[in-house]
Amino acid sequence: MSDKGLVVVIGATGPLGKECVLALESQGYHVRAASRRVEVAREMLLKSVKNPSRVDFVHVDVLENSVLSSVLKDAHAVFFCASASAGWRVPGTSKNTPKQVDYLGAVHVAEAAAQAKVKRLVLVSSAMVTNRTSFPYLFLNSSFGRIMHWKRQGELGVIETHEKNPEMAYTIVRPGHLINEASKGAKSIMVDQGDRISWRVSRADVAQICCACLQVENTMNATFEVAGRKQATSQSNPPDTYEALLTTIKPDKKLSTTGQS
Numbered sequence: 355m356s357d358k359g360l361v362v363v364i365g366a367t368g369p370l371g372k373e374c375v376l377a378l379e380s381q382g383y384h385v386r387a388a389s390r391r392v393e394v395a396r397e398m399l400l401k402s403v404k405n406p407s408r409v410d411f412v413h414v415d416v417l418e419n420s421v422l423s424s425v426l427k428d429a430h431a432v433f434f435c436a437s438a439s440a441g442w443r444v445p446g447t448s449k450n451t452p453k454q455v456d457y458l459g460a461v462h463v464a465e466a467a468a469q470a471k472v473k474r475l476v477l478v479s480s481a482m483v484t485n486r487t488s489f490p491y492l493f494l495n496s497s498f499g500r501i502m503h504w505k506r507q508g509e510l511g512v513i514e515t516h517e518k519n520p521e522m523a524y525t526i527v528r529p530g531h532l533i534n535e536a537s538k539g540a541k542s543i544m545v546d547q548g549d550r551i552s553w554r555v556s557r558a559d560v561a562q563i564c565c566a567c568l569q570v571e572n573t574m575n576a577t578f579e580v581a582g583r584k585q586a587t588s589q590s591n592p593p594d595t596y597e598a599l600l601t602t603i604k605p606d607k608k609l610s611t612t613g614q615s
């Protein structure tokens with residue numbers, strides 16, 4: 355086991371989950387790639403990691419909470435990257451709905467993480483999830499099984515689980531529209547709080563941000579958005595590391611007491 359500890363990635367066969375596994379492994383974490391398709395995960399990831407001994411593979415379906423404690427055993431952190439969005443079906447034909455995966459699945463994982471004494475939970479949600487009049491909210495919520503509503507319920511369920519188990523810190527990362535492009539570095543993205551920004555951002559950059567959260571203490575118990583910059587920043591000296599970018603993030607409680615949330 356590496357000195358940096360074990361991080362479990364739930365939804366490791368998803369496009370963002372895969373980037374998270376690769377980013378964590380390249381930074382020296384031991385990674386447990388948890389997914390419903392273990393053989394696909396193994397084949398997809400082993401050819402890309404630097405050190406295959408730093409990755410192990412386990413089966414997980416977040417609808418089955420009885421197995422989650424063994425999946426999370428000995429982990430320092432867990433990333434929740436699963437979503438029903440990839441598995442959209444005609445309503446009523448699948449149990450794999452946003453309510454089941456993005457809401458109840460996230461709560462199952464949070465509760466199991468708290469029980470297993472996991473210190474950090476990083477939940478990937480979505481930009482505009484509280485902005486009910488925005489185009490992304492209205493479009494996604496009406497066409498994809500009320501996914502924005504259920505993603506927000508997942509966020510609230512995770513926060514509630516933390517409140518009952520304060521030793522497990524949460525971070526909610528809300529990306530804009532995800533694209534498959536190589537990382538362009540910290541200077542190409544921006545973070546914000548208050549659900550005000552949404553713009554396309556590469557999964558590779560979001561994965562780096564999720565990893566950086568583990569190193570930046572003020573992201574504990576915080577919710578923030580991440581989006582690509584539409585154009586080169588006018589800031590004279592934009593942060594050039596993901597960690598430096600995150601130093602502006604404030605815990606949710608501090609935002610609500612200063613009236614910023």
Ligand SMILES: NC(=O)c1ccc[n+]([C@@H]2O[C@H](COP(=O)([O-])OP(=O)(O)OC[C@H]3O[C@@H](n4cnc5c(N)ncnc54)[C@H](OP(=O)(O)O)[C@@H]3O)[C@@H](O)[C@H]2O)c1
Nearest residue numbers: 365367368369370390415416436437439440480530531532
């Ligand atoms: N796409 C966007 O533009 C966008 C924008 C903002 C936020 N997001 C959010 O960002 C996250 C990552 O998105 P993405 O597009 O990279 O991934 P994705 O295509 O939504 O894939 C998520 C993965 O979740 C896994 N999954 C589904 N049901 C599961 C279950 N019951 N148990 C365990 N795993 C399950 C699936 O893998 P298997 O089928 O292999 O199990 C799937 O590949 C999601 O939460 C998404 O909602 C996406």
